[in-house]
Amino acid sequence: MEAILFFVAAIGALGGALGVVAMRNPFYGVLALVVHLFSLAVLFLLLTAAFLAAAQVVVYAGAVVVLYVFVSAYVGGQTESAWEPIPGQRFLAPLLGIALFVELSVAVLASSLRALGSGGPEVAAGFGDPAAIGNLLLEKFLIPFEASSILLLLAAVGAVVLASRPSTPGETPPPLVPWTEHGPAGGEGVGGPSERFAREEPGASGDSGTTLHRRVASEEGPPAPSPAETPS
Amino acid sequence: MTAEWYVVLSSLLFAIGAMGILLRRNPVVILLCLELMLNAGNLALIAFSRMVGNGQGQIFALVVMVVAACEVVVGLGLIVAIFRRQLPLDVDELRELRG
Numbered sequence: 001m002e003a004i005l006f007f008v009a010a011i012g013a014l015g016g017a018l019g020v021v022a023m024r025n026p027f028y029g030v031l032a033l034v035v036h037l038f039s040l041a042v043l044f045l046l047l048t049a050a051f052l053a054a055a056q057v058v059v060y061a062g063a064v065v066v067l068y069v070f071v072s073a074y075v076g077g078q079t080e081s082a083w084e085p086i087p088g089q090r091f092l093a094p095l096l097g098i099a100l101f102v103e104l105s106v107a108v109l110a111s112s113l114r115a116l117g118s119g120g121p122e123v124a125a126g127f128g129d130p131a132a133i134g135n136l137l138l139e140k141f142l143i144p145f146e147a148s149s150i151l152l153l154l155a156a157v158g159a160v161v162l163a164s165r166p167s168t169p170g171e172t173p174p175p176l177v178p179w180t181e182h183g184p185a186g187g188e189g190v191g192g193p194s195e196r197f198a199r200e201e202p203g204a205s206g207d208s209g210t211t212l213h214r215r216v217a218s219e220e221g222p223p224a225p226s227p228a229e230t231p232s
Numbered sequence: 233m234t235a236e237w238y239v240v241l242s243s244l245l246f247a248i249g250a251m252g253i254l255l256r257r258n259p260v261v262i263l264l265c266l267e268l269m270l271n272a273g274n275l276a277l278i279a280f281s282r283m284v285g286n287g288q289g290q291i292f293a294l295v296v297m298v299v300a301a302c303e304v305v306v307g308l309g310l311i312v313a314i315f316r317r318q319l320p321l322d323v324d325e326l327r328e329l330r331g
Contacts, residue, residue: 002233003233006233006237010237010241013241013245014241014244014245014248017245017248017249017268018248020252020261020264020265020268021248021249021251021252021255021256021261021265023261026258026260026261026264029260029261029264030264033264033267033268036268036271037271040271040274040275043238043241043275044275044278046233047238047278047279047281047282048282049278049281049282049290049293051290052274052278052290052293052294052297055294055297056297059297059301060267060297063301064267064300064301064304067304067305067308068260068263068264068304068308071260071308071311071312072260074312074315075260075311075312075315075321085324089254089255090255092254093251093254093255094251094255096250096251096254097247097248097250097251097254098247100246100247100250100251101243101244101246101247104243104246104247105240105243108239108240108243109236109239109240113283115235115283115284116234116235116236116239116283117234117235117236118234118235118283119233119234119235120235120282120283120284120285121285122285123282123285127285127287128287128290132287133287133290133291133294136287136288136290136291137291137294140288141288141291144291144295148295148298148299151298151299151302152298152301152302154302155301155302155303155305155306156305158305158306158309159305159306159308159309160309161309162306162309162310162312162313163309163312163313165316
């Protein structure tokens with residue numbers, strides 16, 4: 001039973017990891033990461049780390065993945081171009097990955113750790129549950145606990161500073177996209193705003209408009225034909 | 233299951249994450265692959281903790297989780313800042329520190 005659960009969770013974790021690497025759209029990569037994280041939580045449960053499995057699901061699948069989803073939706077699904085700046089990167093990278101795997105496996109399995117071939121000693125019933133973790137965290141590891149809280153605070157402040165708009169007057173950041181006035185790319189199709197107004201709304205409201213528009217409308221009488229219909 | 237299986241699985245996941253960092257050029261995907269590597273490290277830490285029969289290794293994994301959350305927050309803030317400045321989201325284009 002334990003072996004079946006292990007292999008199912010291991011296949012899920014490997015499939016999720018390969019999906020993160022292989023998906024061209026980062027949004028689907030985030031979804032593959034969710035599969036990977038849930039499989040890892042199952043593996044943590046098999047290793048009698050109940051609190052860490054719960055923390056994995058809550059912190060990663062609950063908070064971190066939501067951040068990833070928001071950012072990848074904000075940035076947009078940008079698929080990478082097939083152009084390779086380093087020639088042979090597509091073949092060298094898996095080769096180096098396989099070399100790293102072999103190296104790590106040899107380094108661990110050839111070590112003389114005696115407990116590596118066993119399932120570990122028998123542990124008490126409360127091993128790895130929230131009470132045990134809390135006791136360890138607040139008694140023996142109090143200083144790392146406080147340091148990690150300071151680290152979280154600094155990361156939150158840093159993220160706010162990084163993601164805010166640059167507003168110091170000294171530097172001149174590149175302008176944001178001018179969607180508001182002239183269209184997406186500086187308005188090459190339509191001319192200025194006044195010309196567009198004269199073309200699009202001729203005589204819709206009587207007293208507004210440019211001086212040219214008013215002059216044309218008064219010369220041609222009340223049923224003003226639109227100057228946009230004349231071929232330009 | 234013996235602890236060897238967990239350690240080999242962890243090193244395989246770590247290698248997949250490293251391969252993704254070498255292979256991909258989108259910074260969002262590179263952060264995702266960093267997550268894979270950190271989680272592989274967590275799995276190895278918890279497996280070793282179970283091997284020893286001591287719960288202190290799980291505290292290590294918890295601290296790694298906190299550091300991973302901080303890294304995600306700062307990295308995604310950087311990506312949002314890069315995107316707002318109209319720079320290309322491609323690590324081969326982003327070679328200069330000067331924005």
